[in-house]
Amino acid sequence: MGCCSVSARQAASAGARQDEVELLEIGGSRKWSISEAQSESSLHLRDHVITTETGGNLILDEDEDVQGRIRALNPQAAALWGRTRAELRNFLFAQPIAGWEGESIHSLGEIVWSSLVFMRTCHMEEMSERYLVLFSFQLLILSVDHMQKTFTYQGLIPLAGMSVREVPSDTGCVFEITGSMIESRIISCLSPDEFHIWVLSTRHHIKMANAHCSACPSNILKFLVPCDEPWKKRKLMKYLSYSTILKWEGKPIQHLGPIHYLAMVQVAYVSTGNFVERLLVLFAEDLVFLSIDSERAGIAYEGKLPLAGIQAKEKSALLGRLEFEITGSLMEPILVTCSTAEDYEKCLFHLQKPEENLDTVTVQPPPMVPKKSQKR
Structure with a gap:
């Protein structure tokens, strides 16, 4: 060199x-329980018993299993504000998102999955309410204003280079996303079904993103x-x-x-x-x-x-x-x-x-x- x-x-x-904004806002937060915190504090000491991207009890045929779980959920069930996920998808593409940065949301492609979760960084004590939207190559993070029924942009994380693993917890619905160049985030899902969909679909699209990036490097530079x-x-x-x-x-x-x-x-x-x-x-x-x-x-x-x-x-x-x-x-x-x-x-x-x-x-x-x- x-x-x-x-x-x-x-x-x-x-x-x-695209730009990633750190998720340190306090709005819509809840306390993280002591038992969950203890489970997370031991996360890095217990890697041998934690599900990883290359092993564990969730590695099935990801695509088929995810599609099956999605079909099992009632597509007409309200996901947020009385709207179904399909209605929320149309809302995201049609209405401006406060604080949006970079290219149009349409450039991200089709939405794979989305839902309301609770999220925090590994250094925070409180969980903040977030609406996660999974695309083929990025994970979009939005904060939620229930009074105005609007979303605010909080970050867009590329899936390439990311990894996902379960976090032992009382609910069994918690996972962590990490990467060499991003701060780890703990995500708590509202139901076991959503948890399994998030873990399996995110892993599946991480593999796709890694393959895509190796073949088509970004030219933003x-x-x-x-x-x-x-x-x-x-x-x-x-x-x-x-x-x-x-x-x-x-x-x-x-x-x-x-x-x-x-x-x-x-x-x-x-x-x-x-x-x-x-x-x-x-x-x-x-x-x-x-x-x-x-x-x-x-x-x-x-x-x-x-x-x-x-x-x-x-x-x-x-x-x-x-x-x-x-x-x-x-x-x-x-x-x-x-x-x-x-x-x-x-x-x-x-x-x-x-x-x-x-x-x-x-x-x-x-x-x-x-x-x-x-x-x-």
Whole structure:
């Protein structure tokens, strides 16, 4: 890959579509019972007894079993607000959804299944009422206003890369969705029938989405890179929060906090001077370098540096060059060249710190950064 994979000096010498909104709103919530919480707290310690995507008591012929269960339910039964699921489907396609972002809902295709559930992230104590809508390749999350009988957009999660597993609970109707680039969510269904439909149909369409994505990678990056306009930067920030980043290391990117700024830059080690294109992403405590392939179809992780262990110095002595240098006690100096004055000024603004703060760096543990990639 060449330069910047970010590396420590010691390691160098020796040789990771549409917007997802976090579901933290409180409206329409209920308390999560102690027994359910205990069941979830032991979830990751009891993987050997939990149904997984590749084994367990729910793996049947998913498509046939789901269709059979759906047919067994009364199609004329009211699902929400006295409306059947067919009526709600027509309502979703005909009426505007508050807060909707991105392409039209019609672009998502046919609705596979939908129902009212209770949902929470693994860090929340309360369950919030949500209306989930499963499409062939995405899971749409909506909040519900029972007074106005309207929906509000809360997120759209791609199924590719997702996994589903049961969560032991008193009701037996709880499952968890996880993914390498999304925060896990606990979902409680209102009936055993709906639970089995959700688990089986979601697993089935995850397999379809994985196969589809491997054959037809998303080309949204082609429209966002280079990110030379404010709207492209905003869209790219959101895109990074739910897309798969190859070779990613450490905690999920969502846990690094909000992105303060990003820019396409040219990066080189001072010792070599061989510049390569990188996406520089600034968080509150970390600087992340990503690469984008030549077809603008995929993103790969190239390294991360803690801001507490580095400093940026202006190097634009040469006319017409927007360049600065990143240094640190445990890393090889890196040159960064920006394409616009705005990128240059904002990157320096976030990276530069008073000298007295840098004196404390020596007592901190060495920064955890990936090894330097092999030169081609």
